[in-house]
Amino acid sequence: MNDGTSGKRSAIKRLLVPLLILAFSAVIFVVLVNNQPTLKTTVKEPVPVAVRALDINLAPMQLSVSSEGNVQPSVETKLVAQVAGEVIEISSSLVAGGDFSKGDVLLKLDPRDYEIALARSQAALSRAQAEQRYAAEETxxxxxxxxxxxxSIAQLQSAERLLAIANAALDDAxxxxxxxxxxxxxxxxxxxFNGRVRAENVDIGQFLSQGAMIATLYDTDRLQVRLPLADAQLAYLDPSYAQTGLAGEEPAxxxxxxxxxxxxxxxxxxxxRTEGDISTKSRFLHVIVEVTETLNSNGVQLPVGLFVxxxxxxxxxxxxxxVPRTALRPDNSVMVIDDSNQLHFREVTVFKLSDSDALISEGLASGERISISPLQFVVEGMPVTVID
Known part of the structure; x- marks a missing residue:
């Protein structure tokens, strides 16, 4: 009997100990929950980004177009023998690269055959003049x-016929x-003209037949440059170049x-002028620029073949x-800075784009400011600090 009672007491003790532990833990949990510290949250103010600004001032602007090309002669000709003969004299300027002035004698052929021919023709002219005078007097x-x-009428007609023949002979002489x-x-x-020798093909004592090529000459007072332009670039020039292909009142x-x-x-x-045709290969239109002052202020002559x-x-x-090219974003927008120094996206119309600058025609007003700093991450309304 005593053993049974003590067993029950032991079982009750084993049951009460975990329950007491659980109850104590629950009390501690409730106390901790009710006395936990209160967290205070604060909103951090965004740090303004430093940017450089450009004040917008709309004004008339002189446009320009850039290109490049090689200097070429405006006038280039081949010197050809118009009569046959032996070369008896050659100018020292008649060499490749030689300079000459207008009117300089570059080459002489033996003139004796032609002097004889002239004397014979003058003698024939004198004879024809005498015949014509006699026929006129006889008539x-x-x-x-x-x-x-x-x-008789026959004698008169014969005299008039002889006069007509004499007049024709005089004209022929x-x-x-x-x-x-x-x-x-x-x-x-x-x-x-004033020019330079590009190439020559003659020697002293050489016999030249009629039509033989002697040299190639070009005018150094008038040079030209053939420049390629995209057809869209014509919009930046005087409208006459696109309309007629020629300069207006005054060439550019x-x-x-x-x-x-x-x-x-x-x-x-x-x-x-323009050449008028657009190349089917390059899709460029070529324009012709002429240089008439080939000697610049430094006294340097513009050489043919120079790349300019x-x-x-x-x-x-x-x-x-x-505006700088860096101010223009890929979607053709800029970042306008308002009076509160906050950024706002603004779509603009680009009139002309170059490697370093962009000309804006619409979307901005005088007095506004835009950011010209290249920012990677931008959100609408982002605060900035404008620096000089």
Missing amino acids: GRIKSLYGEELA SAAVKRATVDLERTFFTAP DVVLTADYAGDTQSWSAKLL DAVITGRTVDNLVS
């Missing part, structure tokens, strides 16, 4: 006799003298620059503003 005499009925004179003059080859100014003789040189030129950069003065367009 006048026959006419007088015919008027007095002392000569005069033409022969002119031809002989021209042939003699052609034994002297004079320069048709062009500045040519190149590194030459160890220094940067420049020459002034004029845009004369060209800047063409275009038309003036109102209400444009130039």
Whole structure:
């Protein structure tokens, strides 16, 4: 009996101990929950990003178009023998690269055959003149006799026929003298312009047949540059170039620059015309720039074949503003800075785009500010600090 009672007590103790532990733990949990610290949350103010700003000022702007090309002669000709003969004299300028002035004698042929031909033609002219004078006097005499009925109509017609033949012979003799004179003059080859020899193919003592090529010459007072332009670039020039292919009242100014003789040189030129056709291969339109002042302010002659950069003065367009290329985002928008120094996206119209700048024609107003700093991550309304 006692053993049974003690077993029950032991079982009760084993049951009460876990329950007491659970109850104590529950009390501690309730106490901790009711006395937990209160967390205070604060909103951190965003840190403004430092940017550089550009004040917008819409104004008329002079446009320009850039291109590049090689200098070429405007006038290039082949010197050809118009008469045959032996070369008896060659100018020292008649060598590849040689300079000459207009009117210089470049080459002489033996003139003796042509001098003889001229003398014979002049003698024939004198004979024809005498025959013509005699025929004219004879015709006048026959006419007088015919008027007095002392000569027949047949005699008068014969006299008039002989006069007509004499007049024709005189004209033929005069033409022969002119031809002989021209042939003699052609034994002297004079320069048709101020220029330079590109190539020559003649030696002293050489016999030249008629039509033989002597040299290739080009004019150094008038050079040209053939420049490629995209058809869209014509919109930046005077409208006459797109409408007619020719300059308007005044050809556009062009500045040519190149590194030459160890220094940067420049020459002034004029845009004369377009070639009209768009290349099917490159899709470019070529324009012709002429240089008439081939000697620049430094005394440097513009050489043929030089590769030059060209800047063409275009038309003036109102209400444009130039902004750095970095200010323009890929979607053709800019970041406008309001009075509270917050950024706002603004879509704009790009009139012209270059490597470093963009001309904006619509979307901005004078007095506004835009960010020109290249920002990677931007959100609408983001605060900024404008720096100088």
